[in-house]
Amino acid sequence: MVHYNSCPVCSSEQISEYLDCKDHFLTGELFALHRCSSCGFIFTQDHPDERSAGKYYDSAEYVSHDDNADGLTNRIYRFARGIMLKRKRAIVADMTGLRKGSLLDTGCGTGHFAGEMKRAGWQVTGIEPNRKAREYARSRFGFETLDPGEISQLEQNSFDCITLWHVLEHFHDLENYMAVLKDLLKPGGVCVVALPNSDSFDCNYYREFWAAYDVPRHLWHFNPVSFRKFSEKSGFLLTSIKSLPLDVFYISILSRRYKGAKLPFITGLLQGLWFFIKTINNSNSDSSLIYILRKASD
Numbered sequence: 579m580v581h582y583n584s585c586p587v588c589s590s591e592q593i594s595e596y597l598d599c600k601d602h603f604l605t606g607e608l609f610a611l612h613r614c615s616s617c618g619f620i621f622t623q624d625h626p627d628e629r630s631a632g633k634y635y636d637s638a639e640y641v642s643h644d645d646n647a648d649g650l651t652n653r654i655y656r657f658a659r660g661i662m663l664k665r666k667r668a669i670v671a672d673m674t675g676l677r678k679g680s681l682l683d684t685g686c687g688t689g690h691f692a693g694e695m696k697r698a699g700w701q702v703t704g705i706e707p708n709r710k711a712r713e714y715a716r717s718r719f720g721f722e723t724l725d726p727g728e729i730s731q732l733e734q735n736s737f738d739c740i741t742l743w744h745v746l747e748h749f750h751d752l753e754n755y756m757a758v759l760k761d762l763l764k765p766g767g768v769c770v771v772a773l774p775n776s777d778s779f780d781c782n783y784y785r786e787f788w789a790a791y792d793v794p795r796h797l798w799h800f801n802p803v804s805f806r807k808f809s810e811k812s813g814f815l816l817t818s819i820k821s822l823p824l825d826v827f828y829i830s831i832l833s834r835r836y837k838g839a840k841l842p843f844i845t846g847l848l849q850g851l852w853f854f855i856k857t858i859n860n861s862n863s864d865s866s867l868i869y870i871l872r873k874a875s876d
Contacts (some may be wrong), residue, residue, distance in 0.1 A: 579626060582612070585614035585616065585806055585807045586619070587789045587807050590617065593613065595611070596620055598610055601794060602779065602787075602789070609623070617803070617804055617807050618803055620793055620799035622799075625793070625797055627750070631795075641774045660665065662824060664694070666694070670739050670741065670768075673739075674739050676738055677698075680700070680736060680737045680764075681695050681741065682705065682759075686704030686706045687708075688711050688718070691741070693718070696719060696721050703723075703724065706726075707726050733762075735854045738764055740767070747774065747798050748799060760812065760814065763873060769814065769870075770868060770869075770871075770872060771871060774800075774865065776799040777801035778857075778866075780849075781865070783828075787837040789836060809869065809871055813875070814869065815874050820861075820868040820874050821868070823857070825866035826855070826857075827847055830849045831847065832868055834851035
């Protein structure tokens with residue numbers, strides 16, 4: 579288990595237990611979330627180290643690794659993913675100012691976003707730790723996929739855009755990996771990072787049942803304030819924040835199920851709709867946010 583005596587973002591020793599959360603998805607184990615009183619960052623304390631983390635992903639229901647994951651909730655996830663692919667592609671084009679370019683999709687899973695970008699004319703490379711998902715992405719969409727250990731094969735300053743769609747929260751060696759990605763980004767390039775928002779309306783409502791805590795797979799629980807501090811520490815400038823509006827429905831359905839509510843699909847959709855309406859004029863309280871980063875030296 580990995581234990582922190584100080585905040586991983588600001589190094590303050592003013593950290594204390596915030597919530598106890600269960601691994602509702604797979605093992606039923608309890609994990610403590612700790613919070614830094616200096617910067618507000620929340621993180622999973624005493625989490626498995628990288629060598630022993632694999633068993634917490636070992637399920638056919640882990641939908642980002644398996645396109646055949648069954649169940650109504652997973653079908654909703656895939657439906658929403660299909661809708662959001664074009665929005666994600668538009669964000670990359672808008673933020674880079676390019677119609678075509680070179681893109682590294684970190685944590686590409688089964689390859690749907692990277693495949694969408696390849697169809698749009700981009701030169702795409704994927705990084706994915708799960709061998710089955712990596713091979714599926716390569717065979718279905720025809721782009722190069724690498725294990726994270728092979729990232730050293732890539733040339734520095736070679737990508738116009740690097741994307742991390744709900745990936746950063748899984749990284750064990752957070753700072754070093756961000757430093758590697760920064761070196762891979764071209765001058766003027768853009769890094770797009772999507773993360774659950776630990777200061778969202780749905781997180782504050784569901785608390786320990788909030789599905790996006792997803793312990794112990796999710797190690798870091800950012801909000802806009804703490805992510806700005808982290809990005810600056812990593813040598814990036816946070817230039818804008820955008821929303822992922824459909825995530826709240828999927829997360830609310832799962833959270834209602836974890837809470838043991840009756841009819842979690844229906845009540846989760848309704849609760850998600852209420853959160854969606856509340857964020858219309860307050861997008862920084864969305865369930866998931868997209869952070870646009872550029873190198874601080876650019």
